[in-house]
Amino acid sequence: MTVLVALGGNAMTAADGGASPEDQIAAAEIAMDAVADLVAAGVDVVITHGNGPQVGNLLVKNELSAGVVPPVPLDWCGAQTQATLGFVLMDALEPALARRGVRRPTAAVVTRTRVDQDDPGFSKPSKPIGRYLSRDEAAALIEHGQQFEDRGSKGWRRVVASPEPREILDAGVVSTLVDAGYVVVANGGGGIPVVRDPDGRLRGVEAVIDKDLGAALLAEVIGAERLVIATDVDHAILGYGTAAEAPIAEVRVTDLRGFAAQGHFASGSMGPKVDAVCRFVEQSGSIGVITSLSNIVAGVRGESGTVVVPG
Numbered sequence: 001m002t003v004l005v006a007l008g009g010n011a012m013t014a015a016d017g018g019a020s021p022e023d024q025i026a027a028a029e030i031a032m033d034a035v036a037d038l039v040a041a042g043v044d045v046v047i048t049h050g051n052g053p054q055v056g057n058l059l060v061k062n063e064l065s066a067g068v069v070p071p072v073p074l075d076w077c078g079a080q081t082q083a084t085l086g087f088v089l090m091d092a093l094e095p096a097l098a099r100r101g102v103r104r105p106t107a108a109v110v111t112r113t114r115v116d117q118d119d120p121g122f123s124k125p126s127k128p129i130g131r132y133l134s135r136d137e138a139a140a141l142i143e144h145g146q147q148f149e150d151r152g153s154k155g156w157r158r159v160v161a162s163p164e165p166r167e168i169l170d171a172g173v174v175s176t177l178v179d180a181g182y183v184v185v186a187n188g189g190g191g192i193p194v195v196r197d198p199d200g201r202l203r204g205v206e207a208v209i210d211k212d213l214g215a216a217l218l219a220e221v222i223g224a225e226r227l228v229i230a231t232d233v234d235h236a237i238l239g240y241g242t243a244a245e246a247p248i249a250e251v252r253v254t255d256l257r258g259f260a261a262q263g264h265f266a267s268g269s270m271g272p273k274v275d276a277v278c279r280f281v282e283q284s285g286s287i288g289v290i291t292s293l294s295n296i297v298a299g300v301r302g303e304s305g306t307v308v309v310p311g
Ligand code: ADP
Pocket: 007, 008, 009, 010, 050, 230, 231, 232, 233, 235, 236, 237, 238, 239, 240, 264, 265, 266, 268, 269, 270, 271
C-alpha cells in the first residue's frame, strides 16, 4: 500500500512556532518517528510538508539584505525550502528506520506544480505571507509591485495568489522512486508554483500553493491508497470552539462536504484539509484521513482520526 502523509506546521516547527534550525530538527525527529512506524508496518510512504514559517524567514532575509544581495523570487524560496526540509527529514528518518531494523533508502525531490496563468487568485491575491511591516516598509515594497493589506494595529502584510494546483509536473519521478523502494519526500509547500507560457516554457510565479491541496493531487496521480493529513488535532470537529464540539470519526465524503458547506471548518486551517481529503476521495475512490501525527498508523488502518470514505 502507498500512503501519502502530509505534515503540518507542528511537524516542522516548535510548539511555540519557533523555526530555528534546532527547533526544526527536533520537530522533524518526532515526526519521522511516527512516519518510521508506518514504514515499519510495511507501507510505502511518500511525505509532503508545509513550508510557511520557513518561507517567511527567507522573505525577511530578502528584505533585510536587499541592498547587498539581490532578493530571490517566491518560487525560489519554495525550491530552497523543499531542498532544506527534504534533507532535514531524511536525516531524521534514516536513524528512526534503523532503530526499527528497517532498511529503506530515502530521497527528497524538488517538484514543480503547474497552475493556471488566469487563476482568479492572481487578480485578487488573498494569502498572507511573511511578517507584518510598518506602513513605510510596505510602501517601499508596493513600489516594487508587491501587494500588501493593511491589517490595522498589527501592521501591513504581503498577500499573494494561492492558485489551484493543476498538475504535479514531477510526479513521475516520485512514482519511480516509490517503485524502487525509496521513502520519498516531495512537493513541499504544495510544490513550486509555475505557469506554462504559450511557447511551452515553464516560468515560476509569485504565489503559494496550499500544501494540502497539492498533497491531494499528488496522492491521486501517484495512485496512493491513502492520503493522511497529519496535523495537531486528532479529528476534524463539528462546532469547533463551542461547548458542543463533536469530533468526526468515519464519514462519507458527501456528508463531510455538507458539513463544510455549513461552515464548520475554518478557511485558513481545517478548511483546506477537509477540501483536500474530499477531493482525493472523490477523484480516487480511496480513503482520506485527517488525524494527529502520533496517530497516523492507526489512521491508515481506519481506526483513528477523521476517516473519509467514498459515498
Ligand atoms: P497544519 O499546520 O498542521 O497544516 P493548521 O494549523 O493550518 O494545520 O490547522 C489545524 C488547526 O485547525 C487546528 O489546530 C485547529 O486549531 C484548527 N481548526 C479550525 N477549525 C477546526 C475544526 N472544525 N476542527 C478541528 N480543528 C479546527
